[in-house]
Amino acid sequence: MLNALEVVTTVVVGVMVGVEFAVAFVMNPILNALPEDSSQLGHAHGGRMLGAVMPVWYIGSLALVAIWAVAGWHHAGTGLVVAAGVLLIISVVMSIVLLVPINNRNKTWTPDNRPADWKQQKDRWLRYHYARVAVIIAAFTLLVAALA
Structure with a gap:
């Protein structure tokens, strides 16, 4: 059962x-x-x-990693799974604090109501997104390493 959880979690995060x-x-x-x-x-x-x-995908991924960490607590690689979980927590916090506020504004804009600085806000979102992608790639890498 733990093997199935490990594979499903890794695929979902991947x-x-x-x-x-x-x-x-x-x-x-x-x-x-x-x-x-x-x-x-x-x-x-x-x-x-x-x-x-x-949001569902990020929280679901984090929940799966947490379940894996608890279920496999006495197995090899659990430290890597916990570290991946910490990185996913960081990605969720980054999303809530940095990316979601910009996205919530952006998704309501039209050519008629967008602010003058819409491109700068979009570019700021993308810079934060690059950082978040790096964090979740690191988390995914740790999960794969935990399988090995």
Whole structure:
């Protein structure tokens, strides 16, 4: 049963990392290459769509890692799982404190109501997102190492 939990947790976190990596390095460059109004509308739509899904994914991933850490407490690699959990906690805090406030504004913007500094806010969100992606990649790497 523990093996199934380890695999499911690693896959769930790994897919989350893949989505967030794609947002940073695939979707944002695509959206940024569009004309200004289309770019801003695309970012707003992405903020609404992913803003609804990602909180569940982040908290669910953290819960799975916590269950793995408890269930496998006396097994090899538990320290790596706990460290991954700490990194996921950091990513959740980063999200709540740094990224969600910007996203909550961004997802309501249209070409008619966006603020003058919308591009600077979008760029700030992306810088924070790069840092969060690095944190969750590190967490994923620790989970994979714990399996080995």
